[in-house]
């Protein structure tokens with residue numbers, strides 16, 4: 001379908017909005033293949049500067065644009081000022097590359113990065129002029145596909161998607177496009193197409209699954225029309241064989257993570273029991289040092305960036321990290337290019353790697369995530385780190401010249417007592433003391449310990465998926481207790497907003513009953529909930545009440561391990577028995593080793609999905 005380029009109408013609005021460069025195209029590295037026979041648009045449901053850095057979109061954008069006669073463009077949700085003007089002027093949501101209406105594409109892919117993006121998904125669809133609910137879409141509407149981390153419990157948002165991809169998209173999205181193209185060529189109806197798509201491994205078609213509420217409560221979800229009983233996630237077996245995008249889009253404006261990012265490994269098997277990403281992206285698969293160094297050099301040459309980020313769930317666990325950093329430092333010597341590592345392993349190796357990347361440069365700050373303040377609590381969550389490890393790492397870092405360390409903790413973890421909360425404050429005091437002792441007396445005034453404390457949210461597909469999230473009042477009490485125990489001088493204490501965590505907890509474990517809630521809240525003005533200036537818990541509480549949903553029964557209720565869960569028909573490949581066993585081990589503060597190095601601990605992902613752990617620097621017999 002050809003439609004009018006919206007650019008002349010959009011351009012007229014740009015002098016009236018904040019940050020107009022959010023809406024202009026022609027960035028370096030963008031693809032312009034709008035004459036392709038099949039056209040997809042990939043939408044990040046937040047502003048350009050947040051979404052531009054998203055690596056999943058960058059990867060899928062590159063994958064789709066290399067398929068013959070297929071093109072992919074990008075779209076982002078306009079900020080409130082721009083969307084108000086667009087509605088006034090009757091301008092629909094548009095793609096960046098060709099400024100065409102999103103609704104005119106064959107496929108609209110919307111990523112689901114976190115639960116707080118759900119209201120923005122509805123805003124995206126409405127601004128695009130696409131019917132909100134999949135069941136209300138006509139034959140001429142595009143196929144609306146979701147995917148991303150929050151797809152692993154898709155139920156709250158499922159009604160708004162024709163299909164949702166569970167797991168990794170590189171191979172699956174190409175298959176979805178092939179099935180859709182063939183169905184279009186054969187003149188299949190929308191419903192026939194969806195039945196076909198449900199046969200693509202990893203694709204969940206919500207309209208082909210019926211909720212069983214025969215006994216009044218939720219009793220499970222059953223497939224119809226031959227859809228699989230359980231949709232098992234897609235996973236890329238040979239991660240190293242995938243070429244990472246090296247000539248990505250270079251934005252005109254400041255965006256988050258404005259640097260050349262390369263994903264060095266996928267998955268994490270450390271086994272932290274609260275961590276959804278660690279459970280759903282198993283097993284660990286590494287890119288080899290050769291592939292990484294080659295891609296970094298090609299990426300820097302193409303994009304002109306002067307900073308590289310080696311990204312993953314746990315970069316300092318890469319088995320060839322030292323080799324990678326040494327080779328990069330040789331190749332980049334004198335170029336002014338810096339390398340950044342995310343949160344570090346809490347041990348000597350982590351600090352040694354940080355020294356390697358900062359050699360001769362600025363020592364901005366190190367980040368460690370001990371997660372809990374007492375050893376008992378760290379054993380409960382399976383964070384295999386001791387206080388000695390942390391204090392030793394801090395000492396080495398401050399002796400080496402660092403003056404700032406950031407520590408991540410959680411409160412509200414299962415079995416947590418006041419002693420565990422106080423234990424965080426005591427640990428911070430000891431870290432501060434060690435940091436000062438390791439710093440020359442004349443520099444001690446500049447020592448800073450930043451402490452970031454979030455509230456535990458029990459997430460689907462983790463050993464803690466059955467646990468209760470602590471209620472808001474209890475979060476506030478524990479925060480007050482912690483505030484009393486953390487030293488004031490030299491420590492900066494930051495909280496994650498407890499109201500936000502509460503809503504996140506509701507969305508993380510709710511079911512289809514939340515679709516009406518999301519729609520009601522969006523109609524009442526909920527958008528950009530991840531932005532503190534936009535988030536209003538009351539809007540959501542009103543929407544929950546209006547639809548008869550008790551949020552405490554979703555977020556704060558302990559579930560029995562036999563209870564059917566809204567995500568039981570979506571599998572991350574980890575078997576339920578493993579999650580139950582891990583939960584039991586947690587309750588008795590037992591630990592489980594990292595299977596990447598100590599042998600299989602029985603989660604079954606590898607056997608179920610036909611994938612192996614792949615460590616580039618270790619041969620596994």
Ligand code: SF4
Nearest residue numbers: 595600601603604606
């Ligand atoms: S199946 Fe075994 S080796 Fe594979 S990820 Fe699970 S625990 Fe690790």
